[in-house]
Amino acid sequence: MNSSPSQQTLRVFLVEDTIPIRRRMATRFRAIDGVEIVGEAEESGTALAGINATGTDVVVVDFRLTGGTGLELLHSLARSTPPVITIVLTNHSSAWFRQACLAAGAQYFFDKTSEFDLACNAIKQIAHERNTRGLTYTGAHHV
Template sequence: MNSSPSQQALRVFLVEDTIPIRQRMAARLGAIDGVEIVGEAEESGTALAGIDATAADVVVVDFRLTSGTGMELLHSLTQSASRVIAIVLTNHSSAWFRQACLAAGAQYFFDKTSEFDLACNTIQRIAHEPGARGLEYTGAHHV
């Protein structure tokens, strides 16, 4: 983590069932100045507990998990007391699925195969823009 002393690092929790993809995400996102990867999970129950325990600011979630789905996790996050920015990063990128993620509580949605760099750029922007962590932001891929 390379966080500036004047601003606390953006705490990112990764939820992805495929270990090599999760490792790539952790390496890429963790290299962003001002971002700290605070936890990882491959299923929704462990993710919820970890998100709460680490006080994550951002959750990056895939749809397919080893137990449960990303959609279930999004619903659970909207029911919890924690205010976390939910970013869906998945291969399921149909218009219907994007809308379903919005309804479930996602703030951002990216196709894992074609928009990974855009997801990284969005997380970097959230880490560095004043007020972005307060869920008052917009973006081209904002759902």
């Protein structure tokens, strides 16, 4: 974790089935001030249990997961209380995938290949907003 004592830590959960990519995500996101990686999973069921157990604020999910897709997880998280912010970070970035993920409840959608830095910037912005105004979601970004 990389935060000062007065900062509220942004708890991030990673849902990605490719271990080297998940490690890269964890390294990059953990380097953001005020961000803590609270869990990781390769499939929706394990992810949902971990997200509920850790008080996660932000979930970063790939479209393709072990045994299924991230759509089931997005649908479940869209109804979760307290709400979590969902960021899709995937190689499946065609218009169809983007629309399906946004319709399932994702607030952010990024192409893993070309927009990884944008995803990092979104998490940085969410962490900053959490510490300046409290964690509030103001609408879909980067659709």
